[in-house]
Amino acid sequence: xxxxxxxxxxxxxxxxxxxxxxxxxxxxxxxxxxxxxxxxxxxxxxxxxxxxxxxxxxxxxxxxxxxxxxxxxxxxxxxxxxxxxxxxxxxxxxxxxxxxxxxxxxxxxxxxxxxxxxxxxxxxxxxxxxxxxxxxxxxxxxxxxxxxxxxxxxxxxxxxxxxxxxxxxxxxxxxxxxxxxxxxxxxxxxxxxxxxxxxxxxxxxxxxxxxxxxxxxxxxxxxxxxxxxxxxxxxxxxxxxxxxxxxxxxxxxxxxxxxxxxxxxxxxxxxxxxxxxxxxxxxxxxxxx
Numbered sequence: 001x002x003x004x005x006x007x008x009x010x011x012x013x014x015x016x017x018x019x020x021x022x023x024x025x026x027x028x029x030x031x032x033x034x035x036x037x038x039x040x041x042x043x044x045x046x047x048x049x050x051x052x053x054x055x056x057x058x059x060x061x062x063x064x065x066x067x068x069x070x071x072x073x074x075x076x077x078x079x080x081x082x083x084x085x086x087x088x089x090x091x092x093x094x095x096x097x098x099x100x101x102x103x104x105x106x107x108x109x110x111x112x113x114x115x116x117x118x119x120x121x122x123x124x125x126x127x128x129x130x131x132x133x134x135x136x137x138x139x140x141x142x143x144x145x146x147x148x149x150x151x152x153x154x155x156x157x158x159x160x161x162x163x164x165x166x167x168x169x170x171x172x173x174x175x176x177x178x179x180x181x182x183x184x185x186x187x188x189x190x191x192x193x194x195x196x197x198x199x200x201x202x203x204x205x206x207x208x209x210x211x212x213x214x215x216x217x218x219x220x221x222x223x224x225x226x227x228x229x230x231x232x233x234x235x236x237x238x239x240x241x242x243x244x245x246x247x248x249x250x251x252x253x254x255x256x257x258x259x260x261x262x263x264x265x266x267x268x269x270x271x272x273x274x275x276x277x278x279x280x281x282x283x284x285x286x287x288x289x
Contacts, residue, residue, distance in 0.1 A: 019201040019277040024080045025073040027052060030110075033083045038098040039106055043149055050145065051075070051110055054117060062117045066126045068209030070113050070134075078196030081263075081274065082109045085188040088262030104155055105185030108162035109192055111142045131217030135167045154178050162186040166193045171255050187256045194248050195260060199277035204284045211236045237289040241282050 023029060027048055034044065050059065055072040057064030065071055086102045089095060115137030116127035130137055139160040146156050161175045165186045172186040197203060211233040218228050230236040252260050264270040 019199055019280075020084070020273045021077045021080060021196070021200050021277070024077050024200075027072070027076050027079070030076050030079045030083065033080060034106065037083055037087050038096070039083065039086075039103055044103070044106065047107060047110060047145075047149060051114075054114060061119045063120055063122070065117060067116055067128055067213060069206050069213055070116050070127075073202070074197055074200070075110060075113055077200045078112070078192045079106065079109045081196040081199070082106060082188055082192035085192055085259060085262050086185075088264070089184075089188070089259070092262055099181060100155075101158070101179065101181040101185045102188075104151075104159050104182065105162055105189050107142070107146065107149075107151075108159045108185075109189045111145070111159070112138055112163045112166045112189065112193060114138045114141045117141075125216055125220065126213075128213035128216040129220035131213055132221050135164055135170075138163050158182045158185075162189045165190040172257070173255070184257070184259070187259045188262075191252055191256050191260050194252065195263075195274045195278065198244065198248070198281060199274045200281075201277075203281045204288065207237055207240070207285065208233050234289065237285050240285050240289075244278065244282060 031048055052072075053059035054062050055065045055075075082105060086105070089102075113134065115134030116130055118127050118130075127134075142159055142163060143156055146159060151159070155178075157176075158178055161177055162182070162185060164170055165172050165175060166189060170190055172183050172190070175183075175186065177183045177186065200206075211230060214228075214230055214236075217223075225231065230239070252258065260272065260274065263274045264272045
């Protein structure tokens with residue numbers, strides 16, 4: 001049965017049907033956008049190299065990422081969306097995107113899913129088993145890595161606070177940050193995590209992989225079948241529209257301060273290409289459900 005989709009704010013406006021993340025599957029487009037945006041500092045170059053090495057299993061004691069959904073492409077897409085949010089914020093508010101707090105936000109979004117990585121010798125299952133703890137594991141890795149990039153203890157605390165806001169219950173207003181700009185950056189990090197995945201061109205085809213990750217995580221954490229959020233890929237797909245309307249969009253608008261509006265295009269009657277891409281994906285998913 002085809003799921004009905006309630007029109008959203010941008011429904012009905014002409015869309016070119018192309019996701020703003022159409023060609024973002026590696027960190028290279030992120031590096032290029034960071035450089036154009038003023039985030040291409042020498043301090044960040046080692047982080048990009050380290051992240052590529054971590055996900056490829058080439059440095060430290062980590063194995064290559066073995067997930068289909070939370071892979072390096074997702075990190076790249078979320079990071080690209082974050083930089084576009086910062087650029088939109090700069091244009092709307094007249095704030096330079098090179099402010100340190102927003103640079104810390106880029107570090108946070110780049111590292112926010114490193115908690116899915118497994119160390120060598122951890123050969124049971126995939127990194128999906130850490131779904132329920134990956135945020136804490138990401139913070140631990142960030143706290144180990146970032147001192148080598150010259151970050152202070154306060155800056156590392158801010159980065160970890162931003163990563164914690166990417167969790168389902170994350171709330172920047174209930175988290176401690178060193179200043180309000182860091183809190184704003186946290187809103188952008190969490191917003192980019194949601195939009196980076198749901199607006200991605202491959203989002204509809206990756207939902208099967210997402211269900212497999214949920215299933216493995218629930219098995220690993222011994223969650224009873226009767227208490228699981230999803231019991232099949234079909235149920236996950238059929239629930240995606242409601243997940244967007246009833247959870248993600250209200251959270252973006254309220255808990256995360258509505259910063260997604262910084263992605264509006266003022267020259268095209270304030271169309272938001274990310275929201276349009278999400279709606280296009282939801283229609284594709286509904287047609288398959």
